Amino acid sequence: MKGTFGRLSRTFLSYGVRILSLLLAVSIISFVLVSASPIDPVQQYILGLGTAVSPEQRAEIEEYWGVNEPPVERYFTWLGELLKGNLGESALYRRPVADIISERFANSLALMFCAWLLAGVIGFALGCIMGIYQNQWPDKLIKKICYLLSSVPTFWLGLVFLLVFAVILKWFPIGFSSPIGILSEDVSIWQRLYHLALPAFTLSLMSFANIALHTRQKLIDVLNSEYVLFARARGEGKWTILRRHGLRNIMLPALTLQFASFAELFGGSVMAENVFSYPGLGSAVAAAGLNSDVPLLLGVTLFSALFVCVGNMIANLLYGVVDPQIREVSR
């Protein structure tokens, strides 16, 4: 018992160190990249104010922001504030970055979670069908669709859906996370889901191919095994075999793969949110880059890295649970 506990805590400790080192590196690299940019944030900030600024005022702003300090010093000031939970103030939205991230992440999380779930369920079901009808027409057809979808850019699929379902058929709203003209407290969960449906569906279509093809391969491996041959000899049908022998073996690897795909999920949500003007982190980061909102850009980058790290960590832990061989090695 003590051994198990010790191993677990050691695993968590090593993951913790790894995540922290990665996040630190991300913070350094993103800071260096942003500092190297030829785009002058002070100029952009002044343009955003919309009023004329005298040279003295400009010098004051530069003084306040610490633009003229050496980069290393600036980095440590920023990192110090970051550790205190202060991510700075967004030049674009004139609000603390931490507030914007937490508010928009709630929106993004709803979108990404729906898409993630949908992609997982659709992908898994299609993967099972492909595996069972291996090399027959359903398998070939779905495989074609999977390959086709991986060549289609997310944003274009979103555009086409917007065109077909929102503009021509008018089944879904054109954008945003809630109806216009209604206070945010009055928006019901159904209205939110209604606005979420199209972007989430687009996003899930982009990511189910991977999981479907993976599940297909796993299921075919299982179906070629001797215990399935024996089960068949006992007279079990296709679906009984799938339920009794297949699902248990392929469920957890599929789940692991899903957790490991957080990076693509986030990248896809950036595109989907921009097409559907959905107010999430993805549209925030694109706007931040375009409007030279450095604090917001840095904040979202760090946050997305954290998000991906957590997904990868869950996937790694699940690997250990799924595969006793890996567990043995890590001991």
Next chain:
Amino acid sequence: MKKLNRRTKVLLLTILMTVILIAFYAFAVLIPESAVASSFLNAKLPPSWEHPFGTDALGRDLLMRTFKGMAVSMTVGIVASGISAVLAVFIGIAAATGSKRVDAVISWIIDLVMGIPHTVLIILISFALGRGLKGLLVGVAATHWCSLARLIRGEVLQLRSQQYVAVSRRLGKSSGWILVHHLLPHLVPQFFVGLVLMFPHAILHEASISFLGYGLPPEQPAIGIILAESMKYISAGMWWPAVFPGLTLVLIVLLVDRLGDNLRMVIDPYNAQE
């Protein structure tokens, strides 16, 4: 006529695809500026025989504009995936032949690059280089080498354990000589297949990022910019500027993807018997 065997068929198909792609690219590059001149008389025309893809809000022919845009996007894709593939070869070899520490550092860097969503990383790099063609190129190139580098690392590790490499070493050949004469020739097919298979990803990322408004200026219409412009008119029911350029992009990407698969089939000795 003698029936062709499968390998020959694949080979012919591969050559045909390459010729189509090169012809498309050459044709698109040679389109003169005058073909996409704006004329307000022809604005917002739906597809017809004269303008197969219709015209956009400024009366420019969308077929020509799409082709030109595809050429720009393909150039970015080719250059970016070329840089990325060369980078991957160097890093992969370094990881496999260097010390344990070098290997650990490289695997950590790969984790780092994979740890930030690519779209966000490209936005960041593009911002750092002042949003332009250069930022786009460097951004796409910097994010696509990871998986090929891992593949090449594995390949080199496997090659290095081969007997002829060990014999060569015993015969007193330097590791540089072994690298050039024994390792690199084996990596050439991997390199080209990796390059071709990387290209669709690169071009899709390029299109996505220029769709968001980074990268090329509007006068130099990459495919993403044409699609971004179509967003403005989509609620008015103008469907053709959104559908046709996107469809062209998908077709080209599919073609390159199949080309890569076929190339792998031709080159890979394990598939040669099929």
